[in-house]
Amino acid sequence: MAVSVAAKARDVVGQNVHKVDGPALVCGKPLFTLDMDVPGALVGKILHSPHAHAMIEAIDTSAAEAIPGVACILHFGNVPRIPHTTAGQGWPEPSPYDTVLFDRKVRYVGDRVAAVAATSEEAADEALRKIRVEYKVLPAVLSVDEALAPGAPVIHDEPDAEGIYDAQRNIAAAVDIPVGDVDRALAESPVTAEATCEIPYLQHTPIEPHCVIAYFDEDGRLVIRTSTQVPFHVRRIVARVLALPMSRIRVVKPRIGGGFGAKQEIILEPVAGALALRTGRPVRIAYTREEEFVASRTRHPMRVTVKLGAGRDGTLRAIDMEALSNTGAYGTHSLTVLSNVGSKTLPLYNKARHLRFHGKAVYTNLPVAGAYRGYGATQGYFALEVAMDILAEKLGLDPLELRQRNHIRVGETSPIFEKIGEGREGKAQIVRSCALPECLRIGAERIGWKRNRGRRRREGPWAYGVGMACAMQGSGITGIDMGAATIVMNEDGSFRLLVGATDLGTGSDTVLAQIAAEALGVSVDKVLVYSSDTDFTPFDVGAYASSTTYVSGLAVLKAAEDVRRQILDVAAAALEEAPEDLELSQGAVRSVRSGRAVTLADVGHRATYVVDQHQIAATASCVAPESPPPFAAFFCEVAVDTETGLVRVERFVAVADCGVAIHPKQAEGQLEGAVVQGIGHALYEEMLFSGRGRCVNPSFFDYKIPSALDVPEVEAILVPSEEPTGPFGAKSIAEVGINGPLPAISNAIYDAVGIRLTRAPFTPERVLSALRSRTG
């Protein structure tokens, strides 16, 4: 549902057109990575470490190599050692170079030991069984507290790693950013509140696990068809790891079966590439669901402590936020996720003048954490918004009012924008669009906030309560993210839009087509979108940091405006009128003076074949000029079974300001999907480990993500604002929705039964034990 405001009349922007790739998707066309049959492709499989921390003393592949059909086995002994990061980020890379393709040391249960390529699944599986590895098992570190203890085993003691903050103390990254004097401000604040909230290991679980096919084109170049969010970073990192010139690699991104950050990682591509290069044959690798859990990436488990200081009137004076992040065995995204815990949360309450964000990302012998939708903000908001609830209670103030008094508004700024960037300083910016007041008002109304809060309604064993939270995110990474777009006019007046931007299911191809179509005065079916192929589409950092609509969208808009000018020039010559007198809309160029018109097909034909022949086309780039935050308010009602501890989310209202929604239905879909993932985090999801660091629930049967019956019908409401720097007023929507459910549900449980759940997920066991310890 979208709340209408008087928006500028637009033909395509704001319309719920069919997704451009939708017809093929609903008909089951072979669009995904593994849907392409490559004749003669070998099956690649990976041997994972059974130990959390061990040295490989010896590896004997002779029995495995003797199996008929086994073509190649790679391991540390026969592959060059090139330190790199698997994080698909811009350059210079902010994550440490602490990973090699195959190492002598394994650092978690699931770490890569060897890779096999064989002519059949069976041969590959048998080879994995017959590789003999002698391990010298080392003491393992299975928590951040153990990792930081004096004398703890050092996980990254290799001499060639680069960029680790303090390898000897297992600290991958550290941040300490003070603004003002937070300790003094806290001490002098008449009212303070504190919350420590914890998030466990969580996995993205895209329904399509990681997969890749590597093959050679007619010229012997390595083609990597892969399920990725970052095709251009794949090309750069694979070139480094395989020591190939970038020009010898082509990365093709077909349709992607979801990513949520897990596919912002370069995991399987270099392995498949190495096997293909060694054998001279195509190789495909598909992760199983178990491998997806254990050996892809997870959200960073984190413990975040927030201390708030406020005046008696409820004006925040100080926020101290400390994060202890578990990056697992490798430091991919360790610094940047950590930084985002503070940078995406603290600006929301800019009335506080004294701020400090500090934290560490710590290595452990557990699975590797990486990018996950929300990217640290999710962890930060859990603690911040629970602390706000506690503070409101201490102040005797409605939590809604506390937010209303303190949140950032249009024309305001926060020093945090400048102080914390992506692994370096950020950039100052003011907030130019913010409909959070409306979001809060509408959400409160929908949930019946005034009526239901503090009412403690009971029905038998069920206790009901309502809770709320706010959040913001960004739209791309200021000054770092670059996206480019090429628009080519066909002679029939249609267009090709080539973008490196990476639609991984979000619908960005459709949004970008709408932006181009609006600017070119055509319907969306006249814009043929192609994304993304490093041989044919211009550069784009890829799909992460909520960047595509804003950054890539601005690039598309610039290219479209250039093409539009070229069209007007051709039409001016054809009509013998001045370009200033011409208007382009609905597939034709009309003179406002004479009323005469030429169709775009006429223009395309004329430029291609008739007079002054040339290709009407343009390429444009955009570097995120700012990162305008989308805002959201979350309200929910929960029911707590006081006999079993079961929590049910009865209603969930998410109200978001994403600027102008280019495609409202898709934007709602992003919000609904993010909220349901967040409800999963709050109630169900947690990877569990044995005492030896082995994940014991790596399946959908044992790691529960929400099914259709586990979640309510999420009410997603878009409140438009007009972001002046965005394409047609747009900002991002992809991530912000996942930040709300954890704190909103925790706060609602408090409203229902008076217990604070600060450790996710809020399982019946935890709820019941909290209820009992309170009454006991």
Place this chain on the structure above:
Amino acid sequence: MKIYFELNGVPQYPEVEPGESLLQLLRRLGMKSVKEGCGTGDCGACTVLVDGRAVRSCIAFAARAQGKRIITLEGLGTVNDPHPLQEAFLDAGAVQCGFCTPGMILVAYELLSRHPDPTPEEVRTAIVGNLCRCTGYRKIVDAVMLAAEWKREGRWR
């Protein structure tokens, strides 16, 4: 072993391997809409219709297809002539990444063929074994309700 079955209305006589799953067989026969999301019968992405019933093809043996009528998403409609259910998924915005979509549509097809007037709750119950990580399910339920309405209006062929 050679078996016989009908795939989207076309007779097939494939050679199947012992231990081969129905998922593997169907993909080998070109039905790439049949998706593997877990391989353990937990996610529903590989759902196909066997004699009109929704079956998880990743945990069914290929040999079980013997003598059956199997429908995959390819058998419902085409890009130029989609089935109303496929159309409804587009209209409702029920597709994000599209990886769970084939299974969702086939489960919905089974539901609506025996129950053309379901409540949203009944739709949710029908798709409970099909996991979607993108949409939060709301628009999928909307799509099935829309398709049901069209069916009752006689717009299904």
